Structures are given as structure tokens and as C-alpha cells.
Amino acid sequence: MPSADDFAAAVAFTEAYKTSSGESVAKREARCLELYLPRMFQPMRRGDLLAGRVAFPIVGFSPQPGGFGYFCRGEELRATACALGGDAPRLAEEVIAFWSRESTEAKCRAAYPPELAEALPSDAWTTESGVAFPLYRLSGLTPDFGELLRLGLPGLRAAVEGSAALARDPDLLGSMLRALDLLGRIAARYATEAEDLGDAKLARALRSLQVRPPRSFLEAVQLEWLYALASGSWNYGHMDACLGPFLAADLDSGALDEKGALDILCSLWRLIQAYDQRFDNRVYIGGRGRADEASSNRFALLAMEATRIVGGNQPQLSLRFYAGQDRALMDKALDLLAEGRTFPILYNDDVYIPAVERALGVSSAEAADYAPFGCGECVIPSRSVSTPSGVINLLKALEVSLHGGRDPATGRAWGPAAPASFSSFEELWADYAGRVRYFARSLALQERIEYDVAGAEGSFLFQSMLHADCVARGKSLLSGGIRHLGGTLESYGDTNVADSLLALKKLVFEEGRFSLEEVVRACDADFAGSEELRRDLLAVAKYGNDDDEADAMRVRVHEQVCRSASGAAAEARLDYYLIVVINNSANAILGRRTGASPDGRRAGGVLANGNNPAPGMDRSGVTAFLRSIGKLDPALSAGTVQNMKFSKRLCTEHRPKFEALLASYFAEGGSQAMVTVVSRGDLEAALRKPEDWGQLMVRVGGFSARYVELPRETQIEILNRTLYE
Amino acid sequence: MSEGILFDVGRGSVSDGPGLRTTFFLKGCPLRCRWCHNPESWSSSPCLETDYHDETERRRYRGFSMSAGDALTLALRDRAFYERSGGGITLSGGEPTAQPEFCAELVAAAETAGLGSCVETSGHCDPAVLLELARHRCLFLYDLKATGARLHEELTGARPELILDNLDRLCAAGASIVLRCPLVPRVNDSAEHLEHIARLARSYPRISVELLPYHDLGLSKYEKAGLERPRLDTFVPDAAYTAIWLERLKSAGVAATIG
Numbered sequence: 012m013p014s015a016d017d018f019a020a021a022v023a024f025t026e027a028y029k030t031s032s033g034e035s036v037a038k039r040e041a042r043c044l045e046l047y048l049p050r051m052f053q054p055m056r057r058g059d060l061l062a063g064r065v066a067f068p069i070v071g072f073s074p075q076p077g078g079f080g081y082f083c084r085g086e087e088l089r090a091t092a093c094a095l096g097g098d099a100p101r102l103a104e105e106v107i108a109f110w111s112r113e114s115t116e117a118k119c120r121a122a123y124p125p126e127l128a129e130a131l132p133s134d135a136w137t138t139e140s141g142v143a144f145p146l147y148r149l150s151g152l153t154p155d156f157g158e159l160l161r162l163g164l165p166g167l168r169a170a171v172e173g174s175a176a177l178a179r180d181p182d183l184l185g186s187m188l189r190a191l192d193l194l195g196r197i198a199a200r201y202a203t204e205a206e207d208l209g210d211a212k213l214a215r216a217l218r219s220l221q222v223r224p225p226r227s228f229l230e231a232v233q234l235e236w237l238y239a240l241a242s243g244s245w246n247y248g249h250m251d252a253c254l255g256p257f258l259a260a261d262l263d264s265g266a267l268d269e270k271g272a273l274d275i276l277c278s279l280w281r282l283i284q285a286y287d288q289r290f291d292n293r294v295y296i297g298g299r300g301r302a303d304e305a306s307s308n309r310f311a312l313l314a315m316e317a318t319r320i321v322g323g324n325q326p327q328l329s330l331r332f333y334a335g336q337d338r339a340l341m342d343k344a345l346d347l348l349a350e351g352r353t354f355p356i357l358y359n360d361d362v363y364i365p366a367v368e369r370a371l372g373v374s375s376a377e378a379a380d381y382a383p384f385g386c387g388e389c390v391i392p393s394r395s396v397s398t399p400s401g402v403i404n405l406l407k408a409l410e411v412s413l414h415g416g417r418d419p420a421t422g423r424a425w426g427p428a429a430p431a432s433f434s435s436f437e438e439l440w441a442d443y444a445g446r447v448r449y450f451a452r453s454l455a456l457q458e459r460i461e462y463d464v465a466g467a468e469g470s471f472l473f474q475s476m477l478h479a480d481c482v483a484r485g486k487s488l489l490s491g492g493i494r495h496l497g498g499t500l501e502s503y504g505d506t507n508v509a510d511s512l513l514a515l516k517k518l519v520f521e522e523g524r525f526s527l528e529e530v531v532r533a534c535d536a537d538f539a540g541s542e543e544l545r546r547d548l549l550a551v552a553k554y555g556n557d558d559d560e561a562d563a564m565r566v567r568v569h570e571q572v573c574r575s576a577s578g579a580a581a582e583a584r585l586d587y588y589l590i591v592v593i594n595n596s597a598n599a600i601l602g603r604r605t606g607a608s609p610d611g612r613r614a615g616g617v618l619a620n621g622n623n624p625a626p627g628m629d630r631s632g633v634t635a636f637l638r639s640i641g642k643l644d645p646a647l648s649a650g651t652v653q654n655m656k657f658s659k660r661l662c663t664e665h666r667p668k669f670e671a672l673l674a675s676y677f678a679e680g681g682s683q684a685m686v687t688v689v690s691r692g693d694l695e696a697a698l699r700k701p702e703d704w705g706q707l708m709v710r711v712g713g714f715s716a717r718y719v720e721l722p723r724e725t726q727i728e729i730l731n732r733t734l735y736e
Numbered sequence: 737m738s739e740g741i742l743f744d745v746g747r748g749s750v751s752d753g754p755g756l757r758t759t760f761f762l763k764g765c766p767l768r769c770r771w772c773h774n775p776e777s778w779s780s781s782p783c784l785e786t787d788y789h790d791e792t793e794r795r796r797y798r799g800f801s802m803s804a805g806d807a808l809t810l811a812l813r814d815r816a817f818y819e820r821s822g823g824g825i826t827l828s829g830g831e832p833t834a835q836p837e838f839c840a841e842l843v844a845a846a847e848t849a850g851l852g853s854c855v856e857t858s859g860h861c862d863p864a865v866l867l868e869l870a871r872h873r874c875l876f877l878y879d880l881k882a883t884g885a886r887l888h889e890e891l892t893g894a895r896p897e898l899i900l901d902n903l904d905r906l907c908a909a910g911a912s913i914v915l916r917c918p919l920v921p922r923v924n925d926s927a928e929h930l931e932h933i934a935r936l937a938r939s940y941p942r943i944s945v946e947l948l949p950y951h952d953l954g955l956s957k958y959e960k961a962g963l964e965r966p967r968l969d970t971f972v973p974d975a976a977y978t979a980i981w982l983e984r985l986k987s988a989g990v991a992a993t994i995g
Contacts, residue, residue: 668755671755678816
């Protein structure tokens with residue numbers, strides 16, 4: 012429970028913000044950070060080999076972790092004030108009222124033009140029914156940690172001071188320097204703490220970082236971690252390329268042995284778990300374009316061992332690989348997966364790099380640096396921004412098209428009116444596609460407004476110093492600094508729409524077995540009294556079985572939604588605007604408020620997960636499943652999630668076949684794989700006796716979780732996902 | 737092109753021969769093994785079964801026909817997987833040799849296309865059928881179910897002479913054979929039977945041995961197919977138990993594996 016100090020800090024932050032009203036945005040931010048960060052950074056704990064723990068103050072400023080831009084967590088402030096009594100509740104209400112107008116999120120919403128406010132009436136995507144919702148955040152920012160480690164804090168300071176372009180904006184320059192000084196003071200504070208805890212080595216490292224670039228593995232890890240926390244980053248890019256050379260130098264000189272290095276990394280992994288965000292916390296290893304590949308590979312192997320030792324669902328260790336990469340990395344990766352770790356997530360460079368080049372419209376050299384963050388949204392670390400700022404429920408869009416343009420759950424219109432009925436499949440398709448385009452465009456415009464407002468509110472000083480081309484241009488991240496300003500849109504229900512459309516096409520428009528109205532009525536009644544009709548719907552071919560017709564419909568749906576988004580980029584003045592087909596439990600959340608659908612799914616049932624077939628609908632064997640998911644062009648989107656569930660027996664007793672299976676999938680164009688290795692018996696046992704299965708890990712979609720901690724509907728979905736033996 | 741009657745196709749199978757395989761499950765079987773886990777395969781034509789999908793009872797026909805050409809086209813979709821894993825197609829059942837034209841045609845077409853074939857068979861069939869398949873370099877996954885004519889007949893419904901003679905013929909023809917031995921504790925895992933397995937394995941150089949320990953995963957299929965569950969005085973053996981079988985065979989000079 013927050014304390015009186017926390018409450019006072021919230022009030023003081025608010026006052027500082029208010030009294031900065033005449034100042035530039037950069038200066039206001041520097042001043043606010045001087046209040047925010049010293050409170051955010053928390054004391055070391057005994058056993059920490061590195062400094063850097065956080066607790067987010069109730070009011071503050073960050074890109075995403077504490078809140079979006081200037082934020083105030085009102086409920087928490089209110090509860091704290093109630094506990095304190097006296098004048099606190101009144102003061103709290105004042106502060107809350109102030110931020111309800113002044114928070115960056117509120118300013119985004121207020122900046123919508125009327126037609127956008129009508130298109131996107133609600134922000135409550137987790138509790139309300141609807142087609143499209145905005146999200147407020149600035150996520151996936153990954154500063155150039157390689158540059159940070161080369162320069163160190165003093166070198167970065169010199170680079171900022173030496174920028175001719177920044178010299179023309181003394182406020183921005185001065186604020187960046189203030190931010191760096193602040194980080195130096197935090198390092199000094201931690202040095203004293205480390206000393207008090209008896210860790211003289213760490214204390215020396217923290218002092219050294221204030222005056223020179225890192226010289227050891229410990230110093231390098233420490234600097235990267237502190238900067239990540241101060242900047243509000245939740246993803247770490249190519250950690251092996253940044254830290255590998257430091258590791259190799261220390262190991263080769265004998266300054267550090269393998270065990271010592273592993274201990275440091277395990278400590279970092281535990282701190283990342285404590286900096287808890289299961290949807291993010293991505294660490295990349297492997298792949299093309301790493302300058303010192305041999306040293307990077309040594310780090311990569313150590314990182315996988317740390318994941319094996321520490322366990323849990325974070326960091327989300329991700330392995331990039333290409334034909335010709337040191338085989339030891341993939342071997343170790345498959346060992347971990349076979350043990351049921353769910354990490355590393357696998358990315359196939361040979362498919363991904365050309366896809367990123369096309370999708371994001373970046374150079375091949377930049378594409379080679381890709382590192383999907385969060386649940387799988389592609390970003391070029393330190394050179395692009397890909398925040399997903401909206402969710403679209405495609406199955407709800409179809410449901411609305413089938414109900415005259417209104418959501419049957421609420422009666423509210425979503426997008427253009429629809430005809431009462433359709434005389435051909437293509438008419439229905441046109442209405443659905445138009446609706447998707449309408450909302451993709453709305454969310455693209457919303458994304459641009461969000462960036463503009465965030466840029467007008469904050470300089471994101473720490474991020475701007477290490478994102479191209481902010482320092483060179485003398486501009487902050489969202490005010491003309493970032494090289495590629497892109498955005499993403501999370502799409503859900505894609506598979507259910509494809510399966511539903513095929514069922515309608517076959518049974519209604521081709522065979523005439525039912526009228527469209529009959530099917531819609533049956534769906535509205537959740538198939539009560541229409542079980543025969545539902546069986547017929549279920550019997551139509553489904554995506555995930557390498558069935559040409561079903562997969563072609565899935566491809567058509569994918570291409571349509573992808574083009575709807577990318578086609579909206581120019582009008583929204585975004586360098587790219589792309590669909591991501593990921594998952595973060597939204598398939599269950601959005602499914603709850605979506606009626607029964609013509610694919611045979613019942614009302615409220617989960618939507619298919621990411622790029623996957625609907626649960627249990629892939630029944631033709633693993634190669635058919637893999638071929639189906641390989642048909643969606645990865646160059647149209649900023650990332651799709653492919654979840655695969657394999658039996659322990661396949662991955663251990665039949666290991667060469669398991670390897671051949673994955674290798675063939677990737678060689679045939681598979682871009683990505685998120686692997687869960689589990690036995691059905693274990694999942695069933697965990698449902699019955701959760702207390703015995705606390706460590707059972709599964710991949711949900713874009714994140715991993717302890718199975719027993721998931722909501723029931725997600726547990727059932729995972730159980731129902733086809734397990735390939 | 738001849739049509740086959742099948743009850744399932746499994747793609748990416750890891751248990752039906754080397755590598756990753758597409759397995760065609762053919763309907764119809766002349767035997768009635770007491771431990772059979774595919775009772776839906778017995779009848780040679782599509783049959784009604786009850787599916788308990790999504791809590792609603794559903795009667796449907798199990799079985800469909802498919803031409804050998806269509807079967808090959810389907811199999812070829814997974815060529816990349818076979819090539820990397822050393823896999824191919826497998827004919828299973830049921831008893832695939834009960835549909836000899838379909839089998840011969842599919843196996844010949846697969847050979848022409850560069851795909852290897854396996855046949856899972858009880859060996860209870862016309863020897864000419866097996867020799868024709870051997871001509872196309874099939875790998876035979878050949879069952880040895882029990883030792884002793886009376887026991888064999890009691891457990892499978894057929895006497896063993898034809899099966900053993902056919903095994904001889906295939907060996908003489910130089911075919912590659914994996915002797916697949918379903919072992920059911922207390923039912924057919926006698927010392928005499930293990931000795932018989934070892935003797936056969938030693939006498940033919942191109943034979944390897946795979947033991948298939950009894951499991952009860954097929955029992956629910958009996959209800960679905962409207963059949964009575966077989967009564968067997970047995971249990972599902974654990975790893976320690978199957979290790980004893982392996983050890984016995986090893987001491988008889990045969991390195992068997994668990995399939």
C-alpha cells in the first residue's frame with residue numbers, strides 16, 4: 012500500500028508540472044523526471060548482483076511502464092488518500108480532477124475530431140462490446156544500447172553537447188544533460204547502497220560508470236539495465252550483440268569465469284522478472300548482422316542457460332537464426348523447449364528480414380536489425396516506433412455486417428449502415444471489407460493523433476538521446492526526431508472470420524442449404540434448437556488443415572485487413588501502419604462479447620489465437636497445420652504469432668523428427684514459432700490439482716504464463732489446442 | 737485408378753516408420769485382435785459411429801473413398817518434410833493388404849515420385865500381394881502377435897501358419913522388415929514368445945524388432961463404434977516392465993526398441 016510519502020510525492024509532482032506551465036516541454040519533463048525517477052528507483056535487495064529495482068509512483072511521466080506520458084493512477088491515489096484521512100481525500104480529488112484533463116491520455120482523447128470520436132466511441136475494450144478501440148501508450152521503444160555501451164554516460168553527454176543541431180534548441184539540449192546528470196546521481200546512490208550491502212565490486216562499477224564507458228561485463232550489464240529503467244524501456248533489443256564482446260573479453264582475460272558471468276545474467280533475469288511485464292521484456296539473441304558474432308554467440312548460449320536456471324515467463328528470450336548460423340544455438344534452444352520452457356521464441360531471419368524490408372519499407376541493412384517487441388510487433392530498435400495503438404475485432408465487424416450495421420449486443424451502430432440482407436457472397440464480403448477499412452483508417456488517424464499529442468507533451472529525453480536521428484536532427488523522438496514513425500494495429504478474430512465466411516459461402520450462397528437469415532437467427536440464439544445447422548457449419552472445411560479452399564479464405568481475410576491498415580498509413584502521415592496478428596488474452600476478452608458465429612463457435616467463446624486455427628479445428632496432422640499457417644504472407648504485416656503445442660514424447664523420444672519438422676517448416680517459409688511442449692495429461696492434472704503444477708509453463712499467445720494462473724477460459728483454450736504427438 | 741476405402745489420413749506421423757510420414761488408414765481387417773485399438777477399421781465399408789463432439793451426440797459415417805492418385809497428391813504436399821526427415825508414406829489400417837489394388841497402385845506411384853513406402857501388416861493375406869509390394873521396395877512393419885497356433889487363434893481369430901510362411905517369403909525376397917510385436921502383459925508376453933521373436937530376428941539379417949507395449953487409449957472407440965469392449969486380463973506396462981522384455985531379448989542377442 013502506498014504511503015504518506017507516496018501521496019506527498021504525487022502532489023509535489025503535480026505542483027511541479029503546474030508551475031512549469033510557462034516552460035518548454037523538454038524543461039518541464041527534466042524537472043518532473045527529477046521528482047519521478049528518484050522515487051521510482053527502489054533499493055537493492057540482498058542477493059542482487061546488479062542495481063535497479065523499480066516501483067512506479069502514482070503520478071508521473073513515462074512512455075509506457077508507469078503510464079502513458081503524464082499519468083495519474085486515480086484509483087490508487089484515492090485509496091491512498093482515504094487511508095491517510097485528514098485533508099488528503101480532498102487534495103486527492105483535486106489532483107485527480109487536474110489529471111483527468113491534463114494527462115497525456117486525456118489530451119489524446121480530447122484531440123479527436125468529431126468524426127473520429129464517433130467512429131471510436133469507447134476506450135473500454137476489455138469491458139464493452141464493439142468493433143474497434145484505441146489503446147494509449149508508447150510501447151516497444153528500444154534505445155540504442157550498443158551506442159550507450161560504446162560511449163558510456165560521459166561519452167553520450169559529449170555526443171549530445173557536440174550536436175550542432177541540438178545547439179539550436181538549448182532547452183532540449185539542456186534537458187537531456189539534466190536527465191543524464193540525474194541518472195549519474197542515481198548510479199551514485201546505488202553505489203553507496205552496494206557498499207552498504209558489502210558488494211565493493213558493484214560499488215566500484217557504479218562509480219566508474221559515472222566517469223567512463225563500461226570496461227567490464229558487469230559494468231556493461233549494469234549500465235544497460237539502469238538506462239533501460241530510466242528511459243522506460245520494456246524491451247532490450249539485441250542483447251547478445253551489445254554485451255557479447257564485454258563477456259568474451261572478461262572470460263578470455265580471466266577477469267570473470269563462466270559461473271561468475273552466469274550469476275550476473277541470472278541476477279539480471281530476476282530483476283527483469285521483478286520489472287514485471289509478461290507481454291514485453293523481450294531479449295534477442297542470434298541472427299544476422301551482429302558485428303562480433305562469435306562473442307555474441309557465447310552470450311546467447313549463456314542467456315539460454317540463465318533462462319533454464321531462472322525459469323518463469325520473463326525475460327521473453329527470442330532466438331533469431333539463419334541458415335549457416337552456429338548450430339549450437341538452435342540445439343540449445345530445442346533443448347530448452349523440449350524441457351517445457353516456452354523459450355526461446357524462434358524467428359527465421361531468412362524469411363523475416365526480406366519480409367520486414369517490404370512491410371516496413373526500410374533498407375535491407377535496417378531490416379536485418381529487426382527485433383519484434385511485446386507480443387510480436389516488429390520494430391527496428393533505435394530507428395523506428397511501432398506502437399500498437401488500437402485493437403480491431405474482425406469477427407465483431409462481420410457480426411455487425413450481418414446485423415444491418417449494428418452490434419446486436421448493444422444496438423449501437425459501428426461504421427456504415429449495412430443492407431438488411433445480401434444476395435451474393437461478394438456483396439457480404441464488400442460490406443465486411445468496407446467496415447474493416449473504415450476502422451483501420453480510424454485507428455491509423457488515432458495513432459497519428461496519439462503521437463502528435465505525446466510529442467507535444469513530452470520530449471522522452473532518455474529515448475531521444477538514443478534513437479536515430481534525434482540528436483543529429485536536434486529534435487525529440489515524436490517531434491520530428493525518429494527516423495521511421497510507424498504504427499501497428501492488433502487484429503483479432505481473423506481465423507474465425509475466414510472460417511465463418513467460408514461456411515456462409517458454401518452453405519448459403521453456393522449450396523443454398525440455409526438462408527442467410529436462418530444462419531444469423533441460429534447464431535443469435537447461440538444455436539439453441541439449431542444443433543443440426545451448427546453441425547453443418549462445423550463440417551465445412553476449416554483453416555489449419557492444408558485445405559486449399561479454407562486456407563485461401565484465410566489468406567483473403569489476412570490480405571484484406573493488412574491492406575486496410577497499410578493503405579491508411581499515408582493519410583495518417585505514418586511511415587508504416589501495419590496489422591499485427593498477435594495475442595495477449597484479447598482473444599478471450601473480445602470473444603466474450605462476440606456472439607455465436609457461422610464457423611460454429613458459440614457465443615462468448617474464445618477467438619482463435621494469433622495466426623492459429625480455431626482451437627481443435629486443425630485435425631489433419633502437424634504437417635498440414637504447419638503448411639496452412641505458412642500460407643499467410645509475412646511481408647504484409649508487422650508480425651503474426653504462430654503457437655505450436657507439441658508432446659514431450661515427440662520432442663524427446665523422437666527428437667530428430669521434431670527437429671526435421673521445425674526445420675522443414677522454416678525452410679518452406681515459416682517465419683516464426685512459439686513452442687509449448689507439454690503433455691495433455693499434465694494439463695488435465697494441472698486443472699484438477701493446480702497446487703501441484705505451479706511451474707507448468709505454456710505459451711498463451713504473445714506471452715508465456717504459468718498454466719495454473721491463467722483464467723479458466725484460457726486454460727480450456729490451451730487444452731483444446733491441438734497437441735501434436 | 738482404383739479407389740481405396742479409408743477411415744483416416746494422418747499427416748506428420750512420427751510413429752509409423754522412419755521419419756515424418758503421411759499414414760493412410762485403410763478399412764477392413766480379417767483379424768480380430770483382442771487388444772485392437774482401431775475397431776472402427778474392422779468393417780471394410782463405411783460404418784456408423786457416434787461422435788461425442790461438444791457434448792452433443794452425433795452419428796456419422798466413418799470411412800470415405802479415395803483414389804490412389806488423390807492419395808499420392810495429398811502425400812506429395814509434405815514432400816519437404818519427408819526429405820528432411822527420411823520419411824514417406826505408410827499404409828496402415830485395418831489390414832491394408834485387404835485392398836491389394838489400391839495398395840499396389842499407391843506404392844508404385846509413390847516409388848515413381850521418389851517417395852518411400854511402409855506397410856503395416858499382419859501378414860495374413862495372399863502372399864502375392866506382399867511380394868508385389870516388396871517389388872516396390874516397401875519397408876514392412878510386420879506384426880508378430882503370439883506364439884503357438886492355439887493361442888494365436890484365440891487372440892486374433894486366425895491361425896499363424898500363413899503369417900509365418902509369408903514372413904519367410906518376404907525374407908527370401910530380400911525385403912526390409914521391422915518385426916512389430918504388440919506385447920500385452922500376461923496375455924502374450926511369455927518367455928516362449930520372446931524367444932520366438934529373438935529366433936526370427938537372428939535368422940534374417942534384414943529384420944529389426946520393435947516392441948509395442950499394450951495401451952488402453954483405443955478403448956473408448958469401442959463405444960463409439962457400438963461394440964463391446966474386449967475383456968483382457970492385463971494392465972498397461974510401465975517403463976520398468978518393458979525394460980524386462982528388452983533385457984530378455986538382449987540376452988538372446990537381439991537389440992529391440994520400444995515403438
